[in-house]
């Protein structure tokens with residue numbers, strides 16, 4: 001394929017967010033090309049590991065909910081076109097201390113946005129889902145609209161849709177540098193230079209140096225995802241078994257029903273060890289990685305014998321306040337950045353693709369992203 005080509009927009013990084021941005025730009029009829037250092041839906045960044053939670057009850061910040069309404073619509077659209085489903089609703093159980101930020105944040109979010117939910121006692125929840133043992137002192141919410149996204153399928157579906165709309169993609173090609181001036185942007189790879197009017201940067205954990213260059217710090221964290229043998233009975237499968245989030249005094253844990261023959265996935269949302277170089281993240285499993293998980297499994301599912309099937313290492317890119325960065329580059333208005341998704345961004349990928357396409361195309365978006373602008377992290381002196 002010839003280089004030195006003129007595009008409307010280039011997308012740097014085709015993981016969860018970049019694949020969605022490529023699709024949204026292409027479906028607007030723009031001439032776009034994405035550049036990705038690894039293969040399609042690879043397992044070396046932040047968008048792999050079978051499934052991701054999607055929910056609207058957002059204890060983290062109620063302003064995410066309008067974005068989630070649009071994200072759901074867009075995932076439903078992708079689902080309708082994909083050969084294999086990418087999105088499944090199955091309900092979610094949340095169990096945490098009544099005065100925790102999780103429970104008070106969920107209560108406020110459900111009320112403010114009129115979202116479907118049930119407040120249950122732990123006894124009621126355990127009657128409905130007898131596999132679970134929940135502390136009697138906890139408060140429990142059930143959100144029927146929550147579900148899961150097949151993460152690799154989502155990335156592949158966005159890339160396939162983007163190509164159907166004429167997008168080009170250069171896989172296994174690392175971007176070595178880029179520059180921007182009044183004529184547009186130039187992106188350099190080992191094969192040469194690509195030119196475009198605009199650039200979208202969605203580099204996942206590899207974005208840290210760029211953000212640091214204008215005073216925004218992010219932590220890259222090593223996270224382990226686990227899968228355990230599921231009992232033969234349907235009791236651990238949807239619809240008998242929901243997604244769950246349980247808050248313990250030793251960590252926050254979440255898990256999924258058994259899907260196909262993958263087993264039961266569970267992971268810890270809290271914690272994580274700092275990663276210096278994302279290319280050299282430690283992918284070995286250490287006993288300490290599993291300590292909290294095994295304790296949580298023993299307490300929450302006493303009938304389950306935890307036989308590990310596999311694990312997978314993934315990376316969070318965490319901002320100082322755990323909220324995303326969606327903005328244009330502080331010095332280059334023709335460069336849009338989506339970064340710092342802080343371990344909860346995938347469910348938004350569909351709408352973030354649309355927002356990044358808006359920022360690249362128009363320099364602005366109608367979506368309410370004021371709380372995700374970069375200045376909050378620079379101005380608050382959190383660097």
Ligand SMILES: Cc1cc2nc3c(=O)[nH]c(=O)nc-3n(C[C@H](O)[C@H](O)[C@H](O)COP(=O)(O)OP(=O)(O)OC[C@H]3O[C@@H](n4cnc5c(N)ncnc54)[C@H](O)[C@@H]3O)c2cc1C
Nearest residue numbers: 013015016017037045046047053175204314341345346347
């Ligand atoms: C264990 C784990 C569990 C999670 N669970 C959930 C969940 O349940 N629900 C939820 O909503 N979110 C969840 N998340 C968060 C979510 O998955 C991430 O926020 C999201 O996938 C980040 O996408 P991204 O596009 O920013 O990064 P990535 O998907 O990593 O994409 C960045 C891409 O840029 C490419 N790239 C970087 N530098 C270059 C370069 N120089 N040249 C070319 N290409 C480059 C990389 O190769 C990569 O493909 C979880 C994350 C992890 C790690």
